[in-house]
Amino acid sequence: MVGAPRAWAMGLQPAGGPIKEAIHDFNTLVFWLMVVITVLVAALLVWCVWRFSAKRNPVASQNSHNTPLEIAWTVLPVLVLLVIAIPSFRLIYYQDRARDADMTINVTAHQWYWSYQFPDHGSFTFDSRAVAAEDIRPGQFRNLEVDEPLVIPVGSSVRVLTHGTDVIHSFFVPSLGVQRYAIPGRTIETWFKADRVGTFYGQCNQICGTNHWLMPIVVKAVPQAEFEAWVASARTRFASTTDGNAPAVAAAPAAAEPIQIAAARQ
Numbered sequence: 001m002v003g004a005p006r007a008w009a010m011g012l013q014p015a016g017g018p019i020k021e022a023i024h025d026f027n028t029l030v031f032w033l034m035v036v037i038t039v040l041v042a043a044l045l046v047w048c049v050w051r052f053s054a055k056r057n058p059v060a061s062q063n064s065h066n067t068p069l070e071i072a073w074t075v076l077p078v079l080v081l082l083v084i085a086i087p088s089f090r091l092i093y094y095q096d097r098a099r100d101a102d103m104t105i106n107v108t109a110h111q112w113y114w115s116y117q118f119p120d121h122g123s124f125t126f127d128s129r130a131v132a133a134e135d136i137r138p139g140q141f142r143n144l145e146v147d148e149p150l151v152i153p154v155g156s157s158v159r160v161l162t163h164g165t166d167v168i169h170s171f172f173v174p175s176l177g178v179q180r181y182a183i184p185g186r187t188i189e190t191w192f193k194a195d196r197v198g199t200f201y202g203q204c205n206q207i208c209g210t211n212h213w214l215m216p217i218v219v220k221a222v223p224q225a226e227f228e229a230w231v232a233s234a235r236t237r238f239a240s241t242t243d244g245n246a247p248a249v250a251a252a253p254a255a256a257e258p259i260q261i262a263a264a265r266q
């Protein structure tokens with residue numbers, strides 16, 4: 001499965017996991033409520049225009065109050081809001097934190113790339129940087145590919161702890177239903193789970209400076225055995241950046257920056 005935006009798509013991206021499925025359900029509920037209310041209000045409006053036109057209704061009513069009607073148009077919207085609020089709060093708390101996380105990933109945002117740390121797998125840390133447009137291969141997504149994707153095992157609940165090093169960023173992967181601010185000086189928890197093998201694309205979702213537009217996220221969900229093989233190779237490849245259990249709050253930028261940042265103005 002590929003979780004990515006598509007040209008002319010109308011709805012939400014397809015769900016790659018249970019949180020996004022819950023978001024779909026909530027979206028469908030609110031959508032149909034909106035359809036019913038819109039049709040009802042439009043029909044009443046048309047009926048009033050027709051029924052109470054000056055031609056059909058030459059003597060206008062002088063009523064200014066109608067207690068039962070006023071109670072009805074107060075209570076009914078309250079009930080509609082309750083029908084929205086209850087599943088809305090349930091969804092907020094569902095995505096708030098992992099109940100039984102199988103593993104934890106520290107996500108650190110920088111201007112303008114991400115770094116990921118695996119504290120349960122030897123605490124290796126690596127940076128994930130955008131692939132420049134001229135290096136995109138056929139079949140890849142422009143502005144969405146990275147050099148080192150975040151790899152997770154399919155079916156595992158992954159606790160995500162976000163941090164920031166400079167300004168506020170936002171870790172956002174639509175098809176997994178995850179979005180969390182990454183704020184300097186704070187650690188914020190959320191979680192996600194991919195219940196099918198696939199590649200899920202996201203981006204920084206908080207305007208964070210000149211290159212905010214090119215701060216993509218790629219999450220690859222792979223079978224457990226493949227994940228373990230990736231961890232084994234990653235621990236060797238990223239051995240030099242391992243720094244214990246602390247979140248990677250000050251990972252140095254790589255020497256070869258693929259993205260040219262704008263020169264600071266004086």
Ligand SMILES: [Cu+2]
Nearest residue numbers: 169204208215
């Ligand atoms: Cu950002």
